[in-house]
Amino acid sequence: MPLKMSEIAAGIKEAAEFLKSGDCFCIVSHINPDGDTLGSAYALAGILESIGKQVQVRCASPIPPRYSYLAEGLKLSCTDPRQIVAVDIAGISLWGSLWEELGGRCDLLIDHHVSNERYAKLSVIDASASATAILMLELAEAMNVPLTKQIANAIFTGITTDTGCFRYSNTNAQTFEAGMILAQAGAETSMINKLMFETKTRAEMEIMRLALDSIEFHYEGRCAILTVTLDMREQAGYYDEDLGEIAALPRRVEGVQCGITIKQKSEDEFKISLRTVSGVNAYEIAGRFGGGGHARAAGCTLYGSLEEVREKIIEAVGDFLS
C-alpha cells in the first residue's frame, strides 16, 4: 500500500533528520543498476557531501561506464561507513552480495516501488513518484541543500531513465516540474538524454540489425513478428536477458495491430511477447497458451521447434485481429 502524501512528507522529514545526524554513509544501489538507482545514489552522495558528511556509493554489480559523469566532483571519502542507506532497492535480494557484506541491516531506505519489502529501520516509499530520484529532490529541499550541477545531473538521470525520456505512462506534471527545477539548477538535460538514450554498444547494434533482418509480416501487414534466437545472440555477442527497445519494434511499424517477439530460451523453449494496439486483446491471445498480462502487452511460453512455435502463434493471432 502506498503511503498517503502527508505520511510521505513526514517520512522525508524524518529521513532528513537521520541524514543530518549521521557522519559516514554507505549508499547502496541495486544489482544490475539502472539510471534511477545510480542517479539517486550519487544525488544523495552530493547532498550529503554538501553538508560535510563522508560518503561512499556501493553496488554489487559493475557500474556501466556511461554513468561515470554521475560522480564528477564528489570526494567519496568514507572508508568505514556507520550508516547504511539503500536507494531504489525494492527487496533484499536486489542488494546482491552487499546485504551480507554490510552486516544485514539497512538504516534508511528510499524507494518508489509499490512492491517494496520495507526491510529498513526507516522506509520512505512513494509509489506515486515517477522515479526514486524525485524523492532526492524533496530531500534536498527538506535539508535546505542547494542543487549543485552534480546533484541536478544525477537526479535528472534517474527521472529521465525511469520514464523512458518522459515517454512512459508514469510521466506526470510532477516529472516535468522536476525537469524545470533541475534545468534551472544547471542540469545538462540534453547531454544526459543523448547519453542515456542514443548510445548503443556494438553488440546492441548488431542484435538490432539481426532482429530487423528477421521481421516478417502477416495478415496484410497487421501482424509483425520478430525473432531473436540463441544463435543470433551468439553471433552478436549479446547476452542480456532484456532485449530493450527491440521487443517493442514489431508494434512500432505503422499499420501493425499485433507485434510479436519470439525469444528463444533453450533449444525448444520460446518466450512470446505480444504488444497490441487498441481493439486487439493481447491478454486473450496469450491466455490461449496459458500465459498472462494486460490488454496491450502480454506473454506466454511455447515449446517445440521455432517453426512450430511461429506457426502456432501466428495462427492464434489471426483469430483476434480486427
Next chain:
Amino acid sequence: MPLKMSEIAAGIKEAAEFLKSGDCFCIVSHINPDGDTLGSAYALAGILESIGKQVQVRCASPIPPRYSYLAEGLKLSCTDPRQIVAVDIAGISLWGSLWEELGGRCDLLIDHHVSNERYAKLSVIDASASATAILMLELAEAMNVPLTKQIANAIFTGITTDTGCFRYSNTNAQTFEAGMILAQAGAETSMINKLMFETKTRAEMEIMRLALDSIEFHYEGRCAILTVTLDMREQAGYYDEDLGEIAALPRRVEGVQCGITIKQKSEDEFKISLRTVSGVNAYEIAGRFGGGGHARAAGCTLYGSLEEVREKIIEAVGDFLS
C-alpha cells in the same frame, strides 16, 4: 536579430488584441509540415474557437495521418476567411501554393525561427522559444483562454517534436515548465511521445534494416560508416530526403569517435555527413573536401564511385582520430 523579452511580451499582447478583434481566421502551416507548425496551428484554432471565432487550418502539403488527433473536438467552420495567420513559417516560400491562393498577404505571423523574414503586418518572433507552440501557451494566457485537452495536446505536440522529445540542445527550463503546465491541463504527454517518436512506417523500418546491414567499422571501432544508396531506397520504397534518426546511428555506437553517413544523391554524387565526439573536429575533416559545419557535425559532397568516395573519406578521418 531576436527581439528582447519585453518586445516579445508586447508582441504577444498586440497579437492577442488582433485575434480578439477578428472573426473568421485562416491559420496556415508550412509545407512538409512537422509537429510544431501543426501543433501551433491547431492550438491556435482551439484558442480561437474557445472565444467564439470561426477558424480553418490550411497547409499546402498533405498532413500525415498520425497528426489526426490534433483536430479532435474542433469545429473548423470558417469557409471564407478574413484574417490570415501564419505559424512557424520562416519565409514566404514555405507557404507553397497558399501564399498566392490566399492573396499574397499575412496579417499575423508567429514564429521562433531566428531567420524569419518578417513578411507579415504583425510579426511576433521569439527565437529563444524551443518551439513556436510555446508562444501559443503565452497567447492563451494573454487572452485568458483556459487550456482544454485539445489545446494542451496540440501545444505539447509542437514542443516535444521540435525538441526531439526534450533531447535537443534547445531544451531548457521553459520547455519543462511548459510540459508541467500542459500535463496539469490534461495533455496526454505519454501517448503523444509514443505516437511521435516510436511509430515507423514499413519503409522507414526497411531502410533502417538495410542501413544497419551496411555499417562497417574502421580504426579498431573508432570510426563507423553507414551507406544509403539509391538502390537501397528503391528496395525499401523510402524516398524521403531526410534520413531521420538513421544519419545519427554510426555515432551512437559506443567507442565510435567519428560516425560517417554516405548518402548517394546520383550515380556519382555522394553527400557525406560527419558526426564526432569531443576531441575529433568534424568541421576540419569536411573542410578538407570543401565542406562545412560545426565541430561535432559537418558535411561535404564527394564525387566518384561509391568505393572511391568511401576510401577517400575513411582515409581522411584516419588523420584526425585521436
